[in-house]
Amino acid sequence: MGVVVRWLVTGARGMLGQDLVARLLARGDEVTPSDRDELDITDPRATSDAVAGHDFVANCAAWTAVDDAETREPAAFGVNAIGAASVARAAARHGARVVHVSTDYVFDGTATSPYREDGPLSPRSAYGRTKAAGEWAVRAEAADHLIVRTAWLYGAGGSCFPKTIARVAAERGALDVVDDQVGQPTWTGDLADLILRLADAKVPSGVYHGTSSGETSWFGFARAIVAAAGLDPEIVRPTTSGAFLRPAPRPSYSVLGHDGLRVVGVAPIAAWEERWKLAAGAVLGG
Template identity: 70%
Template structure:
């Protein structure tokens, strides 16, 4: 199978490319930066998307404007990447007969639920980032019938800046830190999400929306304690605090737990428990920090 990974220099993109290469798949890479990729591609350029999306079976769009707080002041720029760009890629994929995999986010929901969000739940984004990603989902569905929309959340990985690396560094430098305990979600390893994408494509699942997050749930505070313990420090140095003490430009969902019913319906196993996966991932993610 021939793959094109767009946004290949990002944290998820790097892990996906690595996994595809390890499994002997034919893979081309594209990114806005020319560093280490097959094709330079600005996905906001519709013509460029058509030129690059050729002779492939699967296009995975890992490219996104992910500066959540900056998007509040630059929503048009975020929309150009997350909605228009996603639509451009989907249209090009449809034209070339390829399936597109669009990576989306928990931010498309309102964060007010007390039970896991279903794949067909009503979208109610509370931030500019969430609005633009929700628009991207709509654009992909409209432009390419053969699509998989994979929502994820709380991503971490070895190939980029992420919450675990920040927490481990601050804990070592300061000997203690305060972390929010009133936001709950599913920490998800990029290697696990990459593997899920491959399994979904291999299983030839029907077009639709799937949730690519670890199982279970934890607060940022609980996750930070697990991170600090993995770094060989006392988890009690992580003190609980509330969102009210860390006001930021973009609202964060209080509840970001996604359900996995769609995966179970197509007999594709969800990613395992966040705690078990973190225990496996921690060495490679924290690397020289521990």
């Protein structure tokens, strides 16, 4: 009989958290799902009590309202930095390995080639600053850590770009989508699987990038979404970021490199087009 691995998952009702909990349960691990109603990760004592008795802590909890963070940065910092520090400190105290989910927004978005795991952080938004601070806190508080950066997440368990695009396309019959922001559409199911593969492989502590391979623009992704919804992709028209001004600056280039995964012998997530074709039915039907 194998050893049962015990996981605490914060942010368990979020899009990623749902997929991670489902995969852990499916393979027979012991899981404690926790969300904001059950655990305030900014409360050190409550967090320490919650972490006790677990082998892994996956911190999927985050303030992800990017534009709202511009005017409420202290609140975002509370969750993304202070909360991350609290989780990491508790994990270190109780001998658990912490897996902390971060973001492409820690970079400046001006690169022309994929960002390396050890590339300099230069966030341009409040959200990015608070997530960069969270990474620093995890490294400082827990020697045994995995920081997994991701980007352009979509999934069946929450609101996301594909669901919005499919709905608007059906309602309006045409839509404009920016073609000057490039990234890697990434299914939460694939990211959950990658987190488990990293944990199982007992990879060294450090930063890893959890995004699909390849790259496309929001326009390119929107065309693939509309096609998967059974509509004509030609109804999607390209436009520029200038047509959609928002409080928080969006990265023009969000492509993350996967050299760190290859070095430790863990395969990156496959090409985004392939993964979207597999995920589309569940995501658009969810």
